[in-house]
Amino acid sequence: MSSFHLRTGxxxxxxxxxxxxxKFFAGxxxxxxxxxxxxxxxxxxxxxxxxxxxxxxxxxxxxxxGASMKGAKAMTxxxxxxxxxxxxxxxxxxxxxxxxxxxxxxxxxPSTGGATQGAQGDVLLAEFATSGGYTLPMLCPTNAxxxxxxxxxxxxxxxxxxxxxxxxxxKEVGMTAERVDYDSLPKFTSxxxxxxxxxxxxxxxxxxxxxxxxxxxxPQEIPAFSPVGGEVKVTATGSAHDKRGKLQKNSPETIDVLxxxxxxxxxxxxxxxxxDADLQEGAETLLVSYGVTSRAAKDAVQSLRRQGGKVxxxxxxxxxxxxxxxxADALRGINRxxxxxxxxxxxxRSVIERYCGGNPVVGVNKVGSMITxxxxxxxxxx
Amino acid sequence: MLNIQSYLNDQVKFPFCKGxxxxxxxxxxxxxxxxxxxxxxxxxxxxxxxxxxxxDNLFKxxxxxxxxxxxxxxxxxxxxxxxxxxxTRKLKTIVxxxxxGAMIGLQHLVHAAMLNVDVTVIVCNNFVYGMTGGQGxxxxxxxxxxxxxxxxxxxxxxxxxxxxxxxxxxxxxxxxATDQQFPSLLKEAIDFPGFAVLEVLELCTExxxxxxxxxxxxxxxxxxxxxxxxxxxxxxxDRRPYADRYREISGKDRSNGEEKGADAKxxxxxxxxxxxxxxxxxxxxxxxxxxxxxxxxxxxNVGLHVTQKNDNPVTQGSGFSLSxxxxxxxxxxxxxxxxxxxxxxxxxxxxxxIRNQGWLTRLGPKSIVYLDDSIKTEFFDSRMKRIPFRxxxxxxxxxxxxxxxxxxxxxxxxxxxxFARVGQRYGQESEQLLxxxxxxxxxxxxxx
Numbered sequence: 001m002s003s004f005h006l007r008t009g010x011x012x013x014x015x016x017x018x019x020x021x022x023k024f025f026a027g028x029x030x031x032x033x034x035x036x037x038x039x040x041x042x043x044x045x046x047x048x049x050x051x052x053x054x055x056x057x058x059x060x061x062x063x064x065x066g067a068s069m070k071g072a073k074a075m076t077x078x079x080x081x082x083x084x085x086x087x088x089x090x091x092x093x094x095x096x097x098x099x100x101x102x103x104x105x106x107x108x109x110p111s112t113g114g115a116t117q118g119a120q121g122d123v124l125l126a127e128f129a130t131s132g133g134y135t136l137p138m139l140c141p142t143n144a145x146x147x148x149x150x151x152x153x154x155x156x157x158x159x160x161x162x163x164x165x166x167x168x169x170x171k172e173v174g175m176t177a178e179r180v181d182y183d184s185l186p187k188f189t190s191x192x193x194x195x196x197x198x199x200x201x202x203x204x205x206x207x208x209x210x211x212x213x214x215x216x217x218x219p220q221e222i223p224a225f226s227p228v229g230g231e232v233k234v235t236a237t238g239s240a241h242d243k244r245g246k247l248q249k250n251s252p253e254t255i256d257v258l259x260x261x262x263x264x265x266x267x268x269x270x271x272x273x274x275x276d277a278d279l280q281e282g283a284e285t286l287l288v289s290y291g292v293t294s295r296a297a298k299d300a301v302q303s304l305r306r307q308g309g310k311v312x313x314x315x316x317x318x319x320x321x322x323x324x325x326x327x328a329d330a331l332r333g334i335n336r337x338x339x340x341x342x343x344x345x346x347x348x349r350s351v352i353e354r355y356c357g358g359n360p361v362v363g364v365n366k367v368g369s370m371i372t373x374x375x376x377x378x379x380x381x382x
Numbered sequence: 383m384l385n386i387q388s389y390l391n392d393q394v395k396f397p398f399c400k401g402x403x404x405x406x407x408x409x410x411x412x413x414x415x416x417x418x419x420x421x422x423x424x425x426x427x428x429x430x431x432x433x434x435x436x437x438d439n440l441f442k443x444x445x446x447x448x449x450x451x452x453x454x455x456x457x458x459x460x461x462x463x464x465x466x467x468x469x470t471r472k473l474k475t476i477v478x479x480x481x482x483g484a485m486i487g488l489q490h491l492v493h494a495a496m497l498n499v500d501v502t503v504i505v506c507n508n509f510v511y512g513m514t515g516g517q518g519x520x521x522x523x524x525x526x527x528x529x530x531x532x533x534x535x536x537x538x539x540x541x542x543x544x545x546x547x548x549x550x551x552x553x554x555x556x557x558x559a560t561d562q563q564f565p566s567l568l569k570e571a572i573d574f575p576g577f578a579v580l581e582v583l584e585l586c587t588e589x590x591x592x593x594x595x596x597x598x599x600x601x602x603x604x605x606x607x608x609x610x611x612x613x614x615x616x617x618x619x620d621r622r623p624y625a626d627r628y629r630e631i632s633g634k635d636r637s638n639g640e641e642k643g644a645d646a647k648x649x650x651x652x653x654x655x656x657x658x659x660x661x662x663x664x665x666x667x668x669x670x671x672x673x674x675x676x677x678x679x680x681x682x683n684v685g686l687h688v689t690q691k692n693d694n695p696v697t698q699g700s701g702f703s704l705s706x707x708x709x710x711x712x713x714x715x716x717x718x719x720x721x722x723x724x725x726x727x728x729x730x731x732x733x734x735x736i737r738n739q740g741w742l743t744r745l746g747p748k749s750i751v752y753l754d755d756s757i758k759t760e761f762f763d764s765r766m767k768r769i770p771f772r773x774x775x776x777x778x779x780x781x782x783x784x785x786x787x788x789x790x791x792x793x794x795x796x797x798x799x800x801f802a803r804v805g806q807r808y809g810q811e812s813e814q815l816l817x818x819x820x821x822x823x824x825x826x827x828x829x830x
Contacts, residue, residue, distance in 0.1 A: 046632065088453075228447060299715035370716065
């Protein structure tokens with residue numbers, strides 16, 4: 001009980017990044033994500049890192065990817081309009097297996113939409129940003145504390161699996177200040193990307209990358225990293241390539257590389273599942289939610305249980321890969337699933353519907369302001 | 383001592399058309415590297431999209447990064463920033479980009495020039511997009527015939543070198559691919575310890591040459607006609623690299639003087655029994671949000687949970703300022719306020735916004751609205767109270783005064799604690815103003 005601070009989700013995301021060992025941040029101002037940028041500008045230089053302003057979002061993310069290729073843990077932050085500009089480079093990071101964390105603090109869209117209004121409308125725009133629909137791991141915090149914890153985790157995933165990772169926040173989580181107990185924050189940092197072990201030749205002769213920059217044996221294996229300018233030649237490319245990084249059209253090896261990009265995450269799917277499960281014996285309704293709406297959902301659950309009702313709750317923090325097993329585990333005895341999210345059509349609902357065991361799946365949806373506990377409750381008791 | 387004869391693949395075969403300027407560019411690049419004897423781990427070749435972007439696979443041992451269209455300079459900038467600021471500053475980062483890439487990625491060139499990172503950009507300007515069928519670019523000269531300017535180009539081209547020179551690029555040059563000074567210019571550009579751009583005017587034999595009867599000699603005429611200066615255009619050895627300037631400022635701690643976190647001594651039992659919501663509204667510049675933050679932090683210090691959500695016009699410094707606050711003995715879930723317990727308004731701006739946002743339609747039977755007595759309003763009901771916040775605490779102290787008054791009354795935090803904190807943070811005068819204001823309010827009947 002000795003270190004309570006008033007903090008926004010944005011501030012905690014920046015602090016989480018620093019805790020994770022982030023050494024490079026390039027940003028471009030955009031409400032509601034600017035708080036992350038500002039906190040990084042204030043804190044990162046004195047922690048031995050680089051924080052700088054880019055002239056646009058495309059430059060910001062490209063700087064981060066270049067920095068990461070040079071070996072620095074890197075992050076940028078934006079909102080929907082900026083994300084739209086970054087998509088090309090997110091694909092590049094995925095293709096070049098470059099670790100990267102992108103925080104996407106959602107606001108009301110489409111287009112410039114409402115800069116200071118929250119929304120959960122970017123979840124599929126973010127996830128399906130790649131041609132081919134490759135999995136982009138996505139973590140979604142519900143409060144300031146989780147912003148910190150999940151940012152550390154996002155770096156671990158980005159580093160270990162050499163992939164861009166999305167932190168999906170929103171205006172309400174990002175800009176609302178609340179209590180954070182610093183003493184209880186996890187002290188661990190993120191793990192680092194496995195580097196190619198350097199075997200120095202006796203005459204100082206350099207190593208060539210055994211098997212190439214993107215070498216793997218089994219498709220799920222993560223190629224060992226070597227930085228641009230390191231002791232091992234790097235041949236990086238965003239074009240379809242073989243394991244050596246040579247541009248190829250559709251050689252069998254190139255197709256293997258493309259499949260590997262998905263397989264490395266699919267194979268680890270169960271390790272990448274983070275949920276907040278509050279299942280109740282005898283409940284027949286499962287309420288699923290994420291991000292800011294999880295907070296209202298939990299209030300609704302408490303309120304119903306106080307009245308003697310039964311309901312199970314599954315808050316999903318790792319939206320992608322979809323935590324299928326956790327969802328399946330939560331379905332025991334359930335005959336109806338409700339998915340609450342602040343967008344018009346039930347975007348995430350449309351993705352998880354097929355994993356809900358054939359149960360009817362209904363949505364609680366809204367645009368323009370946060371879904372209230374009352375609105376969720378009214379659907380549960382229907 | 384290195385003795386590298388060539389940086390190209392053994393028995394390299396260039397994939398370019400016969401007579402294409404790219405053949406020349408890559409041979410000259412190789413010669414420059416040989417002349418400079420750069421270590422193979424000290425060169426990063428970053429290539430763009432287009433024919434020239436095929437170059438990365440032609441080099442043997444240096445590091446290569448093949449990127450997306452127009453963005454090569456930006457990726458190179460990221461590499462160079464880490465190399466020069468965080469690492470040992472040894473890399474020569476060289477970008478190969480065409481005229482199309484330079485135009486779509488102009489912003490990246492401009493910013494790299496502004497930053498002055500050690501990146502050398504070689505712009506291979508053959509006036510067309512060769513890989514996609516010979517379309518015109520932003521660097522295509524007037525009257526030039528391309529796939530997209532079949533009647534001759536009617537849009538004058540940009541002078542890339544001038545743009546970058548005026549973006550404070552410390553090294554700028556332009557040459558013909560066939561010019562004798564090309565090798566020495568290229569070597570100088572790479573060797574230069576900062577941002578350098580060398581535009582190379584060259585022939586695209588497949589698309590530019592046939593329709594425009596282009597020859598090497600004609601390239602010089604095109605340059606002359608467009609008043610494109612050839613040779614070294616700019617060299618400024620006094621411009622310091624970004625890394626040097628960044629290091630000077632980066633050691634300084636910029637964390638601001640925020641409210642201190644709680645320590646054990648300030649703990650006392652939580653007195654607030656139930657969650658309480660307050661909507662505070664006033665005018666921008668009258669310390670609405672900062673006063674709310676101060677009271678919120680003090681509430682944290684005594685063990686409460688709080689949330690603070692701020693709102694103001696997008697222009698920030700004018701009109702209203704508003705904070706939505708929850709104080710609660712237990713964690714706060716949903717952070718919105720459906721039926722406010724208390725609305726407190728310290729100015730006309732604030733009241734206007736309270737009405738605009740529909741707060742008055744959300745009052746419950748137990749809600750209370752505290753209005754500063756300067757606020758004019760036609761509707762008034764029993765849940766509304768008028769309090770002289772502005773006259774008691776002054777315009778800039780009204781928000782803090784109002785919150786102190788409410789926090790004390792609702793057992794969030796004792797007024798005495800706020801006095802002490804305000805004294806500590808803002809000085810005796812502020813503390814006295816707050817104290818006196820509170821005495822005034824306490825003495826009033828209507829306030830209770």
